[in-house]
Amino acid sequence: MPPAPRMERRMSPVRAWAERLLSLAASDDYYRRLRLLQWFTAGGVYVLAAFLMYTGIEDGWMERGSLAGWATFVGGGVTFAYVALRTGWSERFGDPSLTQWQIAMGIVAVCWGYLICGPVRTVAMFPLLLIFAFGAFAPEGRKIAALAVFASIGVAGVTSYQALHPSAARDQPDPATLPTDWINLAMSIGLLAALAILAARMSALRASLAAKREALSRALAEVQRLATTDELTGLPNRRSMIDRLVALRDAGAQDVCVAILDIDHFKRINDTLGHAQGDAVLWRLADVAQSVLPSSDVIGRWGGEEFLLLMPGVGTDEACARVEALREAVRGVVVGGTALTFSAGVARLRADEDLSGLVLRADRAMYAVKERGRDGVRLAP
Numbered sequence: 001m002p003p004a005p006r007m008e009r010r011m012s013p014v015r016a017w018a019e020r021l022l023s024l025a026a027s028d029d030y031y032r033r034l035r036l037l038q039w040f041t042a043g044g045v046y047v048l049a050a051f052l053m054y055t056g057i058e059d060g061w062m063e064r065g066s067l068a069g070w071a072t073f074v075g076g077g078v079t080f081a082y083v084a085l086r087t088g089w090s091e092r093f094g095d096p097s098l099t100q101w102q103i104a105m106g107i108v109a110v111c112w113g114y115l116i117c118g119p120v121r122t123v124a125m126f127p128l129l130l131i132f133a134f135g136a137f138a139p140e141g142r143k144i145a146a147l148a149v150f151a152s153i154g155v156a157g158v159t160s161y162q163a164l165h166p167s168a169a170r171d172q173p174d175p176a177t178l179p180t181d182w183i184n185l186a187m188s189i190g191l192l193a194a195l196a197i198l199a200a201r202m203s204a205l206r207a208s209l210a211a212k213r214e215a216l217s218r219a220l221a222e223v224q225r226l227a228t229t230d231e232l233t234g235l236p237n238r239r240s241m242i243d244r245l246v247a248l249r250d251a252g253a254q255d256v257c258v259a260i261l262d263i264d265h266f267k268r269i270n271d272t273l274g275h276a277q278g279d280a281v282l283w284r285l286a287d288v289a290q291s292v293l294p295s296s297d298v299i300g301r302w303g304g305e306e307f308l309l310l311m312p313g314v315g316t317d318e319a320c321a322r323v324e325a326l327r328e329a330v331r332g333v334v335v336g337g338t339a340l341t342f343s344a345g346v347a348r349l350r351a352d353e354d355l356s357g358l359v360l361r362a363d364r365a366m367y368a369v370k371e372r373g374r375d376g377v378r379l380a381p
Contacts, residue, residue: 027086035085035097042102043078045127046109050074053117061118070112077105103147106131111154115161125155144203232279233286236300241308244298245355248312256349257319259309260362261285261326264341264374266305273336281340284333292329293322308359309344316348316379323377343369347380 026036050071056062081098084090090098106127113124128151132144228240236244248256263269263281270278282305289299289307302308309326311319323344333340345365349358365380 029088031096032085032088032091035090036082038097039078039081039085039102042106042130043082045130046074046078049113049124049127053113056117056120061120062116066116070109070116073112074105074109077102077109081105100143100147103131103144104150107147107151107154110151111158114155114158121162128155230301233283233301235286235290235307236298238300238302238308241298241300241302241310242355244300244310245358248310249349249355253312255313255315257311257314257316257346258349258358258362259311259319259323259344259346259377260302260359260366261299261307261309261323261342261344262366262370263305264343264370269335277335281333281335285330285340285342288329288333289326292326297322316346319346319348320377320379327375327377341375343367343374344377345369345380346377 026033026040050067053062053067053070057064057067081102084098090096095101110124110127110131114121117124132148132151228236228243230237245256245258263285266278266281269281282301285307286299286301289309293299293309296312298310300308300310309323311322314322323346327342327344331339331341343366345362345368347358347362347365349355361380365378369376369378
């Protein structure tokens with residue numbers, strides 16, 4: 001029983017509207033959208049922090065002016081990041097997500113928040129955990145380590161400032177509560193060091209995976225090249241030429257002609273001059289053919305001293321003329337004091353003919369030239 005046809009699932013209006021909104025806000029580009037979704041996550045945390053700090057105005061531990069300055073700094077930073085990510089401007093840099101820049105801005109925002117949040121300043125340190133979680137997306141572990149040092153210095157600075165200027169805090173702490181700030185500092189530095197190590201490890205793993213993917217891509221490309229290219233001449237090999245013929249036939253191409261070229265007395269060249277000279281002859285014929293033939297023609301090594309010339313979009317007269325021109329050019333190659341020659345058979349693809357029949361007719365025409373004394377071109381009947 002044949003499988004039931006798959007029914008295309010229609011997207012609900014709500015989902016379609018949400019998808020359009022997401023495309024508008026976060027782009028249709030896959031990687032750009034991933035970067036913007038990370039930005040939305042960080043932006044949500046900033047909005048939540050701003051809301052909680054705003055509630056502190058009525059409770060008396062947050063000043064309106066202090067919050068306005070903090071919000072202006074954060075709002076400007078996240079707006080700049082969004083525009084840079086959404087327009088693709090950030091993609092000109094080695095860190096297209098602006099991860100390092102956003103982490104540095106987050107560290108400044110946290111330290112600033114620690115100074116202005118009074119009795120809840122300890123909570124202001126919590127976002128550092130999220131900030132350095134984003135460090136896993138950074139390209140280099142060394143830069144994450146540098147940012148961790150920067151954060152530690154910042155936390156130590158604001159903690160020391162609070163200790164030396166207790167009147168700056170809204171809750172007016174007495175000296176007995178100051179050890180709490182030092183405990184917060186020690187814990188923060190410890191967590192920052194651990195997070196930096198983890199982020200660096202993640203970064204190293206990502207770099208290793210990227211290197212392995214690149215090596216695998218190169219290996220696959222090399223395998224593909226070896227599978228379709230003759231190593232000696234650099235021309236397409238037999239398999240590649242068959243694939244090209246199949247592609248032309250399947251595309252319904254008209255006026256497809258092929259020619260089988262066989263170097264004359266090639267065995268004698270190998271026996272008298274050596275196989276190295278024989279290899280040089282094959283390479284020289286390939287080189288001359290690529291310089292003489294038009295770019296629309298493709299010549300490949302068919303096997304041994306035989307070459308297959310594929311000429312799409314030409315009739316038999318033009319095909320024979322091109323092979324004759326190549327034969328004359330090849331005679332300029334001198335091997336053992338004698339001009340290099342080849343015998344060739346040309347055939348045109350018939351409407352009702354398979355590819356094996358086409359090549360067979362060209363091959364028979366080539367052998368007919370051999371029987372007549374070599375060094376010629378014959379059109380298959």
